[in-house]
Every structure is written in C-alpha cells, then in structure tokens.
Amino acid sequence: MTGWPAGATRNKLLLSFAWPVPMTKREADAVFRPGRGLLEPLGGRLGTEWSVAEGFLTSGAEPPNRYRFTASLAVGDGESSIPCGLIVTWHPAYRTTTLLVTATISGRDEVLETSDVDRAIAVLHSLHRRTAEPGFLHGRYREVRYPSLRAAVGQAFAELIDGCGVPETLDRNGWCVELRGYDGRPPEATVDADPRPFYGLAHGDEGWRFVPRNVARRSLGDAWGTRTFLAMYPVSAGIVCLNNKGDEYSSHQAQLARRYFGRAEPYFELDTEVGGLDHGGLLVLERVLIRMALAHQWLRQAQRELAEAAGESRVVNRHRLLRGSLDDILQMLNSVLPPEVDSLERRLITNMGVERIVRQLDRQAEAMDEETRYAYESTVSDRVARLTVVTVILTVVTIILGVLQVVFTV
Structure with missing residues (x-):
C-alpha cells in the first residue's frame, strides 16, 4: 500500500x-x-x-x-x-x-x-x-x-x-x-x-x-x-x-x-x-501536558512532605499549605482558550488520562481535609482537656486557700 x-x-x-x-x-x-x-x-x-x-x-x-x-x-x-x-x-x-x-x-x-x-x-x-x-x-x-x-x-x-x-x-x-x-x-x-x-x-x-x-x-x-x-x-x-x-x-x-x-x-x-x-491543536496539547506534569509533581511533593512532617501541628500546617497549592494549580489551569477550542482541550484531557489524575488529586485533597480536620479536632480536644485539668487544679487550690484563710482568721 x-x-x-x-x-x-x-x-x-x-x-x-x-x-x-x-x-x-x-x-x-x-x-x-x-x-x-x-x-x-x-x-x-x-x-x-x-x-x-x-x-x-x-x-x-x-x-x-x-x-x-x-x-x-x-x-x-x-x-x-x-x-x-x-x-x-x-x-x-x-x-x-x-x-x-x-x-x-x-x-x-x-x-x-x-x-x-x-x-x-x-x-x-x-x-x-x-x-x-x-x-x-x-x-x-x-x-x-x-x-x-x-x-x-x-x-x-x-x-x-x-x-x-x-x-x-x-x-x-x-x-x-x-x-x-x-x-x-x-x-x-x-x-x-x-x-x-x-x-x-x-x-x-x-x-x-x-x-x-x-x-x-x-x-x-x-x-x-x-x-x-x-x-x-x-x-x-x-x-x-x-x-x-x-x-x-x-x-x-x-x-x-x-x-x-x-x-x-x-x-x-x-x-x-x-x-x-x-487551529490551536498544539497549544491545547501543551496545556494538557502541563496539567499532567503539575498534577504528578504535586502528588509526589505531597507524599514526600507529609511523610517528613512530624507532630500534629506540623502535619496540620503542611496539609493547609499543600491544599492551598493544589487549589492554585487547579485555578491556574482554567482555560484561556476560545470556547470552540476549549471543547477540544476537554476531550484531550479525558483521552490522555488527565481527568483521572485530577480525580485522584480531588480524592487526595478530600483525605487531606479530613486528616486536617481530625488533627485539628484532636489538638483542640487535647488543649481543652489540659485547660480543664488546670481549671480544676486552680479551683481546688482556691478552695484550699480559702479554707486556710478562714482557719487562720479564727
């Protein structure tokens, strides 16, 4: 042929x-x-x-x-x-x-x-x-x-x-x-x-x-x-x-x-x-490849930095920073192409598997939000418990001091 x-x-x-x-x-x-x-x-x-x-x-x-x-x-x-x-x-x-x-x-x-x-x-x-x-x-x-x-x-x-x-x-x-x-x-x-x-x-x-x-x-x-x-x-x-x-x-x-x-x-x-x-096919391809590369980079960075974070407060802070950087990535990749060319980009995103990667990012973000919430609630709960103990101790000390003051006065 x-x-x-x-x-x-x-x-x-x-x-x-x-x-x-x-x-x-x-x-x-x-x-x-x-x-x-x-x-x-x-x-x-x-x-x-x-x-x-x-x-x-x-x-x-x-x-x-x-x-x-x-x-x-x-x-x-x-x-x-x-x-x-x-x-x-x-x-x-x-x-x-x-x-x-x-x-x-x-x-x-x-x-x-x-x-x-x-x-x-x-x-x-x-x-x-x-x-x-x-x-x-x-x-x-x-x-x-x-x-x-x-x-x-x-x-x-x-x-x-x-x-x-x-x-x-x-x-x-x-x-x-x-x-x-x-x-x-x-x-x-x-x-x-x-x-x-x-x-x-x-x-x-x-x-x-x-x-x-x-x-x-x-x-x-x-x-x-x-x-x-x-x-x-x-x-x-x-x-x-x-x-x-x-x-x-x-x-x-x-x-x-x-x-x-x-x-x-x-x-x-x-x-x-x-x-x-x-007609813009190459410009669309560039943008889709950039989406893919940034998404994979974020996933690698998130896994590495969260593994290195030690202590609940550091984990919460890293979660917040990484979640914010993910939002920045998703925002910066909003289309700047005409609507008719944008439809080509959406199809290429699906066919090259980028949509699947973004869903993975979303799941990671949801898990991160849940972990942040749990870590935050645990931190707050621990602080409330410590404050409760301190309050009880102060109350007991105040009562004892009051009793002693009455005894010595009599």
Missing part, C-alpha cells in the same frame, strides 16, 4: 513532539538567564507565526516566552537527514517549561505516500529512545551522532539545565501530527475510507497495516473541527490533525476583514511548518 484512499491529497506531514518540565521561578531564571549562548529568542517567520496563533487563540495575562536552541538538531537516516526545530518555552503563568521538537516530512513530488507514515512512526520511536544500528535512523545534535533522536534531545536538555538546580526530567510526553493539504476538501472521508495509517500515527504503531479497520476507526473516535476542511482526532498520546485549508478560505476571510475592519487578520493566512499550530 503506497497511496492514500480516496479523499484529499496530503502534501506534507508535520510532527510536533513535546515534554513538560515543571520549574520554580528561581530555576527558570537560571535556565533562561542571558549570556549562556544556548538559546535565542524565537524570532523571524517562526516567531511571528507563534505570536499570530497565540494572539488569536489565547487570552492569558502572562504570555509564554519562547526560545530556540542555537545548535542544530536533526534526525538522520543513512546519508540523508531531516532538520528538526528545538524550541523551549517558559510558561510563567503555569511555572512550567515545555521542550518541543518539530520536523517536516515531505512526500515525493510534494505528495505523501503511506511509506512516509512509516518514516514518521520510526521518528516517533526514535523520540521514545528506540536505538538503531549504525547507518540507520539516529539523532544528531551539534553534528554529533546519537543512537536515537531522544538521546540527542536529552543531551541538549542536559546542557540547558546544567548547574540550574532543576530536578525534573524529560518524563511525560505527547505529540501532534498534522497532515497538511491545500485543496479545501473535507478530510473525514479519507479517514473513513481507511483509518489505519492515521491510527498508526496516533499511537506510534508500526503495525498499522494489520489493525482491523473497525478497531482503528473506533480508536480515533469522532473528529473535532469547526471548519469543513479540518479534522482533529484527540487520542491518548496527543492529536492527529488533517488540515486542508486552501486559498478560497484564506481569501474569503481576508476580504471580510478588510471590508469591515480595514485590514486582514494574519491568523487566517497562517501556513506554518509547526504541526498543530494552525
């Missing part, structure tokens, strides 16, 4: 692979301090594309600060290689950094074949630490060969946090795969005709050709999209996006904006090499 089933033609495959890394402000100040020579602000066309997408789709009070690595990153395959972008972002509103690898796989004569799906899945495996024999798929960073793309990214990350006191590692991850076409046709017909290659991209399954079609289609679920040329499938590992935005849509939006506002909106002309940036 080399061609796509009936439907829109795919011109290129855009892959975005992200890791969330929680950091304190002090750690972030050390990581992103000027003069290190590792990073530069994300500028040029790429920086403009990010600014356009975030400016149109988000409304956060503290915009993220995005940088790119100055050293080169690539995935090699024999003598050929695919250049990769390596972007690191500090999200001050969430106290988290995200590390993002981007790559573009272009088809032969600008038409993708299903063999390109195999290549993209191999890159996903390399990002998951799968190593290859010499001369096959590998990672390159600073022109040095590494046995996998993940190893090359790990070296870049190690340089980034060196001496900065960051305890977190590149642990959890997710990806967004965008298949980009330009003919404006509805993409769902392509998926319905044969969902297996899209299932393979969604789950990194190299055996997609042998998956029953009904199983593959059921795994992808219903498409999300607010345009006829767009279909996104949020799954457990991230998002698969089919985007066939063409000139007709961009021209219509430009004419409408100029007619009523005097100038075109750049967002509708966006044609980026960053998978998932157009």
Whole structure:
C-alpha cells in the first residue's frame, strides 16, 4: 500500500513532539538567564507565526516566552537527514517549561505516500529512545551522532539545565501530527475510507497495516473541527490533525476583514511548518501536558512532605499549605482558550488520562481535609482537656486557700 484512499491529497506531514518540565521561578531564571549562548529568542517567520496563533487563540495575562536552541538538531537516516526545530518555552503563568521538537516530512513530488507514515512512526520511536544500528535512523545534535533522536534531545536538555538546580526530567510526553493539504476538501472521508495509517500515527504503531479497520476507526473516535476542511482526532498520546485549508478560505476571510475592519487578520493566512499550530491543536496539547506534569509533581511533593512532617501541628500546617497549592494549580489551569477550542482541550484531557489524575488529586485533597480536620479536632480536644485539668487544679487550690484563710482568721 503506497497511496492514500480516496479523499484529499496530503502534501506534507508535520510532527510536533513535546515534554513538560515543571520549574520554580528561581530555576527558570537560571535556565533562561542571558549570556549562556544556548538559546535565542524565537524570532523571524517562526516567531511571528507563534505570536499570530497565540494572539488569536489565547487570552492569558502572562504570555509564554519562547526560545530556540542555537545548535542544530536533526534526525538522520543513512546519508540523508531531516532538520528538526528545538524550541523551549517558559510558561510563567503555569511555572512550567515545555521542550518541543518539530520536523517536516515531505512526500515525493510534494505528495505523501503511506511509506512516509512509516518514516514518521520510526521518528516517533526514535523520540521514545528506540536505538538503531549504525547507518540507520539516529539523532544528531551539534553534528554529533546519537543512537536515537531522544538521546540527542536529552543531551541538549542536559546542557540547558546544567548547574540550574532543576530536578525534573524529560518524563511525560505527547505529540501532534498534522497532515497538511491545500485543496479545501473535507478530510473525514479519507479517514473513513481507511483509518489505519492515521491510527498508526496516533499511537506510534508500526503495525498499522494489520489493525482491523473497525478497531482503528473506533480508536480515533469522532473528529473535532469547526471548519469543513479540518479534522482533529484527540487520542491518548496527543492529536492527529488533517488540515486542508486552501486559498478560497484564506481569501474569503481576508476580504471580510478588510471590508469591515480595514485590514486582514494574519491568523487566517497562517501556513506554518509547526504541526498543530494552525487551529490551536498544539497549544491545547501543551496545556494538557502541563496539567499532567503539575498534577504528578504535586502528588509526589505531597507524599514526600507529609511523610517528613512530624507532630500534629506540623502535619496540620503542611496539609493547609499543600491544599492551598493544589487549589492554585487547579485555578491556574482554567482555560484561556476560545470556547470552540476549549471543547477540544476537554476531550484531550479525558483521552490522555488527565481527568483521572485530577480525580485522584480531588480524592487526595478530600483525605487531606479530613486528616486536617481530625488533627485539628484532636489538638483542640487535647488543649481543652489540659485547660480543664488546670481549671480544676486552680479551683481546688482556691478552695484550699480559702479554707486556710478562714482557719487562720479564727
């Protein structure tokens, strides 16, 4: 199988692979301090594309600060290689950094074949630490060969946090795969005709050709999209996006904006090499990964600090502080996305298991509240008992002193 089933033609495959890394402000100040020579602000066309997408789709009070690595990153395959972008972002509103690898796989004569799906899945495996024999798929960073793309990214990350006191590692991850076409046709017909290659991209399954079609289609679920040329499938590992935005849509939006506002909106002309940036799928993935990372970090911290707390008063204080920090986390993750994109985020939260983690946080918080209440009541009860004893003793002493005073007076 080399061609796509009936439907829109795919011109290129855009892959975005992200890791969330929680950091304190002090750690972030050390990581992103000027003069290190590792990073530069994300500028040029790429920086403009990010600014356009975030400016149109988000409304956060503290915009993220995005940088790119100055050293080169690539995935090699024999003598050929695919250049990769390596972007690191500090999200001050969430106290988290995200590390993002981007790559573009272009088809032969600008038409993708299903063999390109195999290549993209191999890159996903390399990002998951799968190593290859010499001369096959590998990672390159600073022109040095590494046995996998993940190893090359790990070296870049190690340089980034060196001496900065960051305890977190590149642990959890997710990806967004965008298949980009330009003919404006509805993409769902392509998926319905044969969902297996899209299932393979969604789950990194190299055996997609042998998956029953009904199983593959059921795994992808219903498409999300607010345009006829767009279909996104949020799954457990991230998002698969089919985007066939063409000139007709961009021209219509430009004419409408100029007619009523005097100038075109750049967002509708966006044609980026960053998978998932157009229509916000990648921004949603970032936020969901941040939720996941912060939730796991809080659970680890709560278990460690409560185990170290000694004495009822310290336990009560730690419970109160941790419960407050949990409320802060849940509050800071309130959506800042438009309602239609927010619905995509809610689906991805469910499919990636974050909803289950949040329920675990809620149960932990309820248990913590109950323990705090019990510890508080125990403390109050002990204090009341001690006060009662002291009161009785004082009463007895007062009576004795009164009796003695009467005896000596007589």
